[in-house]
Amino acid sequence: MIYLDYAATTPLDPEVRAGMEQALENHGNPSSVHAFGRKARQLLEEGRERLAEALGCRPRELILTSGGSEADALALYGVALARGRGHLVSTQVEHSAVLLALRNLERLGFAVTLLAPDRYGLIYPEQVAEALRSDTLLVSLMTVNNELGTLYPVRAVAELCRARGVLFHTDAVQAFGTVPCQVEELGADLISIAAHKFYGPKGAGALYVRKGVELFPLVPGKQEQGYRGGTENLPAVYGMGLAAEKAVAVLPQESKRLLGLRERLEGHLLALPGVELNGHPTLRSPKHVNITAKGADGEGLLLNLDLLGVAASAGSACSSGSLEPSHVLLAIGRSREEAKASVRFSLGRFTTEAEVDQAARAFAEALRRSRDDGWRATEAAEGPGWR
Template sequence: MIYLDYAATTPLDPEVRAAMEAWQGVYGNPSSVHALGREARRLLEEGRERLAAAIGCRPRELVLTSGGTEANALAIYGVALARGRGHLVSTQVEHSATLGALRGLEALGFEVTLLPPDPYGLVHPEQVAEALREDTLLVSVMTVNNELGSLYPIEAIAEVCRARGVLFHTDAVQAVGTVPCRVEALGADLVSLAAHKFYGPKGIGALYVRKGVELFPLLPGKQEQGRRGGTENPLAVYGMGLAAEKAVRLLPEESQRLLALRERLERRLLALEGVELNGHPTQRSPKHVNVTARGADGEGLLLNLDLLGVAVSSGSACSSGSLEPSHVLLALGRSREDARASVRFSLGRFTTEEEVEAAARAFAEALARSRPAPA
């Protein structure tokens, strides 16, 4: 099987797996004061410190979560519920976790503005500035779009928010190990992360919270400085820290390698009749290629690719069981039919040139199978 769905999840890096296996015997509760608890606490804090160093923040500014979805929810609900009322700004093309949290706040009486993207899926600082109100509590714009790979002008948006005294959150789940992701450069007050997107274990993530930002805890408890209750998983945190450290170390060479593979794949796909690119042609993650195959049966296209041994996605993995077309592609102006006939390829650390070439050939065959035969 050729795996080209790295934006959905990445395999656990073998070095990280081996390092975690060496500590499998650590089972104490990190909140306990006895020797086993202290051992677990040391492992937990080492992972936290490694992650903090990788993204350029203080260890105590990281709140450990179960993943990116919880990190997004904690940022959005946490800020809003700490204030009690007000207005939030985001975009129509955010991850479903962010949009779901915003819908939940609307049900509680908060007001939400969702900014429309341009034809490339981008949202611009001027739009954010125009949407801000006196009662705006938070702006949330992702760093890298999970379906398109579009790169947002996060630093400029952060400046707009800072000038108006509004907190800024970015979902950087797709960013670590793909593009530079240092919190001081992003300028955000809150940053969401998920280990399984950068070759770490599943079920663990973190929310960077700038010192001084008040959050209402979604899970009450004394852990994580009272910001997120529940016994932490030291082994998973340790694995996350190791994975982030390696992803950042490999970034300069890996981003260039992925970009070359992405361009090779794009050339092959876009040479096919009726195949069009979704997202910005250049202002895009080096690992994302999202295309629409006009006139194709979307379900048939994916099934045939799977039968031909290529694992890809029709959009966000969190929506893979849905028959509905991608909300991101609809926001770009794609018809429901074209949105369904779209495929996201996402490359990763173990992708080879040979796999890219084989995947392009398989796509051409799957496309021919999924289009109606000429009359």
């Protein structure tokens, strides 16, 4: 089976797994004062420090969470509820964790503006500037789109917001470990990440909070400086630190390797009739390839891919099983039928050229099986494309 769904989750790195074993063996509570607790606290803070070093921030600027969705929620609810009222700006193509939080804030009386993307999924700083109001509290713009891979002008938007006295949050869950994501590079006041997107364990994430930013705690308690109560997941946090450290160390060469694989896969897929790329052609993550196969039955396409030994997805893993087409693809102008006939391939650390070639052949066969007779006739007349 060829795994090309790294944007949904990455395999746990064997070195990270080995490093987590010592944390698993320690059953102390990091908040306890006895020897077991002190050892647990030492490991917890070591994981936090490794993560902080990878992000380029201070350890105390990190609030440990259960993952990216909780980090997003803490950023949005935390800022909004600390202020009590006001206006928030985001986009139509954010992750569902952000969009659903904003919907809930609207129900609580906050005003929300969602910016529309262009056909590549891009949002421009000028759009943000036009949307800002005197009561705008927060702008939230993801670093990399989780479905398309499109890169956003995060630094420019961060500078714009700072000049206007507005807090800026970026969901960097899909970005960290794939593109440079240090705090000073992004310029954001709040940054969300999740360990399982960079070869760490599931169930661990973090929210970077720039010093001086006030948040309303969603889970009251004494842990995490009072911002997130509950006993920390020690093995997962320690593994997240190890994974972040390695992700940053290998990023320069790995990013270049992934870009080569991405271009190779794109070349194969786009040579097939009726297959079109979604997302920006160049301003895109090196691991994302999202395509629409016109005339194909989307469900049949994915099922046939799976039967042929390739794991891919129709979009965000958080929306899997949904009969509704991707909100991201609809926002960039795809019809409901086209959105349903779209597939996201995402490459990773263990992907090889041979797997890319084999996956492309499997896709060509899955496409043949999932198209109606009219498209088969077209394919026969115009040629079979790449095999």
